[in-house]
Amino acid sequence: MLSSSRIKDFHSSRSQAVDKLIDRLRAEAKANGGIVSVLKSACFIVLYILLGMCFGIEMDEETVEKMDPIRKMFLLH
16 A cells, blocks of 8 residues: 555655656657657656556556556546
8 A cells, every 4th residue: 555654665666767757858858959848758757656656566668658548547537
C-alpha cells in the first residue's frame, strides 16, 4: 500500500526518475534544436515513479509508454 510514511523507501526510484527525466529532456532538446515538451516528459516521469512504487520494479521506458494510454483514460474519466 502506498503511504506517505514510506516516502523515504522510494528515494532510489525517485532519484532514478530524475536522472531519466534529465536524459529525456537533453535528448529531446538535442533532437529539436533546444525545444522540449516539459509537460509530456513530466507526465512520463510521474507515471514511471507511480508504476515503480505500485509494482516495486523498475520498468523500461517502452513499457511505461505502453501504459500511458491507460493513465490518460483514468485522468479523463
